[in-house]
Amino acid sequence: MYICNTLKFSDIYGHVSLKKKLVEQVNNNRISHAQLFYGNEGSNSLPMAIAYAQYINCTNKQEFDSCGTCPSCNKYQQYIHPDLHFSFPYIVSKADDIELCDDILPLFRKSLIESPQLTINEWIEIAKIENKTLNIPIKECRNIIKKLSFKPYEAEYKVVIMWLPEFVGKEGNVLLKSIEEPAPNTLFILVTENPTLILPTILSRTQLLKINLYSREEIKDYLITQLSIEESVSNNIALMTNGNIHKAKILSEKIDYSFLSGFKTFLNDCYQGNSTAMFNWAESFSEKGKDDAKHFLNYILELLRYSLIVEHRSISTEVAPEEEKIIVTLSKLLNLKGRETIYKAINQAFFEIDRNGNLKFIIINLSLSLKNNFLRQPKAQSN
Template sequence: MQFKQIVGQDAIKQRLITSVKENRVSHAQLFLGPGGSGSLPLAVAYAQYLSCENKLETDSCGECSSCRKYQKLMHPDLHFSYPFFAKHKDDTAISFIEQWRDAFIANPYLSLDTWRGYLDAENKQANINIAECHQIIKKLSFKPFESPYKILILWLPEYLDKEGNALLKIIEEPQPNTLFLLVAQNQDQILNTILSRTQLIKIPPLGFDEIKEYLIEHHNQTGDAATEIAYLSNGSLTEALTMLQYDNKGYHVQFVQWLRLCFANKGLEVMSFVDQAAKMGRENQKNFLRYGVNFLRECCLLLSGAGSLVHLPAHELETAQKMTNVMIVEEAQAIVAELEKAHYHVERNGNPKILFLDVSLQIIKILSFKTIRAERTQYIPN
């Protein structure tokens, strides 16, 4: 993996390259960023740059023996640890290394859900067990074979339970030229004993324009399609790539039509919509609800007088401006809460017909029966 293959994050790339040039490479670093920000590919590209035999000014060469091995994730001084679904208590990450290589090479921006699809996960919980901790200690007790550094990339250390304390000594006092690169998404879920021993590198979400340009250049998306996907992804390339697999066209028209039916309290047509939504498929349902949340949040900005912060395509902005004439901020916020609740339950395989019917009824109460405005009126003093 080379830095040039990673979307955006130019400031982080420069920081990592500078640390190598100035010989300020910390032996334990934590790449902390939200899912889809590129934390994992950045760690791999950094490791490849450290091991490259012919470093360029801004990247690894991609052609030397070390780089060729890194591109296949088969370098003898590169090791990975990650959550897995153990069938036996003695299972370690090496038992799943072939699946790991396939998953990362197919999509370096992989999520735990994507990784689960490469394994026979059944209903098991992912974790990094004590056997894996002992295996890490054993692997890192040897000197580097070929490169200046022996590097371990530990993906999602949040899945280290108390067993992770077994790694404290080797993290704090590693063998010479041994590096730990931890890649995490949630700082609060990492053992404090491990967190305190690492140098933190914060990875921000990707920008809207970065995702949009990537989708146009590398996935042949039209400007409008790329705009909608980038808008829905909330800075996560993982989410954007997932949406490419599904029919994400027409969310705006469909969502606004749903609100209009609820506003007019057209019972039979609302039920027809519920039937259609129940057949959309789980991923499309999640994307549809996510679109609704984002669209209404933009409406809230308009209603609050912060129109300069609104980021909507022209035709959607026109619709949003019209909606501000019939909706108040509290109503939009209440609908957002219902959509988020429905999204949560769709993710957990709730019955979609019941979920969309319930949300429809709640929107009818808010928009048609004006329950939010009625509640406000009760608290306004005479």
């Protein structure tokens, strides 16, 4: 199983050529002292940075991976190696005695042990920092400079991993000297989701490594082979998650996919204008909650997108046969104007869900919009 809490390269699904590149860098002594790992949420960029650092310091390197059992790997896997440092967005709080990242490191460590694919929203929830502005303040930057100015304590390389440097403000320019002239054997790895938000002065001084999101086929394969999710469900999740492996895992755990077959009936009821059935469906669906509703809306958007494509060329193998039927039906039932109206209705629904609108009414409104915009055809068919 790929998802586990140790972080060898082999614990990270896929990205084969990237891992090979990183291993070669180390083995050819071409470790750059300031690197920027850039990957969207769900690309596994943070786990990759940690696995890379673990490999660099492993004292019993295997051909393509760290050993996972030497003293260095052991400390790495618990994130307690004295030469491994983390910096991340947080909130300074006098009341809670939090000045530096190190002051909430135990919580950050615990989060990584639970899931190294930590996302910013999860971190906000874990650290209970909702409705406050996160950042990486000047004090923390100075602390990083201090860390980078000393030689490693026991490892070959000291590593500072800064997660989300986009949270560093202008004062981050104090870091430039350390990035340019680091102490020997110190490594600064920045892990970003959006390099355009990083100080250009920092950006230009790092070596960029792009970590792609996964392909739809990879996500499907991951779900089937690693999480033992059945093929048709894996297909649906892969379609919804746009290459975000973390989201795929969460969906596979949380979402009830029985709604999919219900959705076909729902579309049919909308088409037929069967209001009672539409309302009943909205009622039962609204019980699933906000997150499921949003995934559902994303899913309709994807199906609509495909229904547009299918008019112009034959459908690819990316979708499951059951979905293909829905897509072809949608393409027949919607003209351009209808499609536009439904897009707007879905966006409105997202907006209202985010503002804690009543889910039942939101879904009912959407179903009315579908009903009113479907083209009437002599023979009612949506299956």
